[in-house]
Ligand SMILES: Nc1nc2c(ncn2[C@@H]2O[C@H](COP(=O)(O)OP(=O)(O)OP(=O)(O)O)[C@@H](O)[C@H]2O)c(=O)[nH]1
């Protein structure tokens with residue numbers, strides 16, 4: 001069947017390492033297209049539209065937008081840069097016919113640049129390199145460009161691909177230029193390059209309908225919405241189609257509505273034709289990798305996979321004495337609430353798995369990393385859920401009768417003087433060095449292969465060891481046979497022996513040998529963790545004990561106790577901190593740490609049970 005290329009359409013994905021400016025650049029393209037009301041464009045990163053994306057300043061979900069330039073429709077897919085969401089990037093590249101690889105003009109290519117570029121080359125895309133953030137005072141655009149070239153070479157790009165088009169830009173200042181020494185006042189050169197260098201989609205208009213589901217979203221009104229690119233044929237609302245499923249079976253369904261991307265949203269159309277990226281509404285249970293195809297002549301496309309989860313956590317009800325207490329406490333506390341919410345999450349969070357656990361009221365929730373799962377926990381807490389979450393555990397696999405565990409590639413950049421402490425931290429966690437490059441700038445670039453469980457909590461430790469200088473990035477590498485034991489937390493914790501309100505007098509005594517997590521006036525309960533012991537053992541303490549009243553006024557000093565501010569932990573930090581016998585208690589108003597066994601007797605029993613496993 002002869003294939004043709006559309007000239008009225010471009011499908012382009014934007015890929016890069018985390019924070020290299022993808023979303024800012026897409027914003028800039030949107031603004032420059034002049035197709036928006038001002039009110040829509042007042043914020044930065046309009047595309048990072050959910051709360052957590054805004055607060056964390058990262059993109060979590062890939063997003064489609066569309067604009068038109070010189071009479072051509074341009075579909076742009078913004079992708080997340082964080083390694084936990086790398087699988088998402090890989091999938092959405094299926095919708096693109098070209099991509100922009102952004103490289104920070106100071107940092108040059110970074111580990112995730114390599115990962116996403118490799119994926120783009122694997123699906124046969126010819127990337128355009130955008131050396132971005134050229135407005136940075138420390139920008140070194142030419143070096144960044146030549147480092148990008150080296151990366152293409154390392155990845156085995158063919159000659160045609162090595163001859164990649166490139167351009168310099170600043171998404172934040174809103175311009176693109178062919179000469180980094182000359183600033184312009186428009187992003188147009190980039191749009192022109194997209195029209196010029198990204199091929200229109202190659203299509204077969206007369207072939208049978210073929211569209212692969214590459215992403216899913218969910219609405220409680222219409223259910224799952226399947227997005228993908230039509231490779232051949234066309235599709236109309238009301239049309240009868242079949243979905244080719246993972247097990248090879250066919251499922252007959254009817255499409256209710258066909259929508260295309262339009263600016264920041266979607267609009268229904270009468271027909272979607274080959275080359276279009278469409279969202280299909282009305283399919284019952286579409287899954288990633290299904291081909292939506294012609295019932296008369298079903299032709300499945302090669303199926304894409306969803307990355308397997310590498311990490312799991314126990315989610316269970318909040319069983320602490322403070323559950324549901326206090327102003328602003330959670331509204332959803334039961335295991336049924338949690339189960340329903342997790343089931344709903346599975347509709348569109350494709351890398352997530354949920355299983356019932358053999359422990360009552362508990363679920364095993366698996367995902368792509370601590371960030372992937374903590375985003376879900378944070379979302380739930382904002383929606384009014386309370387829950388307890390166990391220590392993140394890596395998922396082991398039996399391959400040829402031998403237990404394997406996930407290993408990651410850990411990349412660390414540090415000032416050369418801090419290489420020693422980095423090696424120590426990584427070595428203690430069973431990491432092995434892959435290579436080390438000392439640059440001319442006084443920085444050393446180290447790469448390690450490390451068991452994924454060794455990474456849990458490594459960030460804090462590494463930052464402490466290098467006075468905050470280390471820049472760390474990691475991504476899944478492969479499964480290898482189990483490594484040796486990874487050492488546990490060095491310090492024990494202080495466990496409250498009673499329920500009540502924390503008293504300054506008690507803390508003053510405790511802080512002599514501990515780092516405290518609570519402040520006077522705060523509610524605590526028996527079994528709650530209130531601080532970190534300076535030694536390696538756990539200690540039961542009483543943080544609510546008042547000073548004994550005596551007839552004699554004590555002499556001076558203990559009247560006004562001076563307390564160190566309590567250590568505050570983010571949700572991620574808390575998840576990385578706890579050990580096997582501990583939970584993080586998550587409510588809309590608090591994140592607390594606790595022992596799973598609240599009384600000493602419970603804990604003894606539990607330890608015995610654990611020891612016997
Ligand atoms: N100097 C400068 N800073 C920029 C530019 N573009 C983005 N930034 C800043 O870089 C940071 C990251 O920008 P984003 O656009 O969120 O980066 P991203 O690539 O979408 O990040 P992820 O989605 O998390 O991978 C923000 O603090 C931006 O303000 C630029 O052109 N120049």
Ligand SMILES: [Mg+2]
Pocket residue numbers: 022023024048058059079080081
């Ligand atoms: Mg982004």
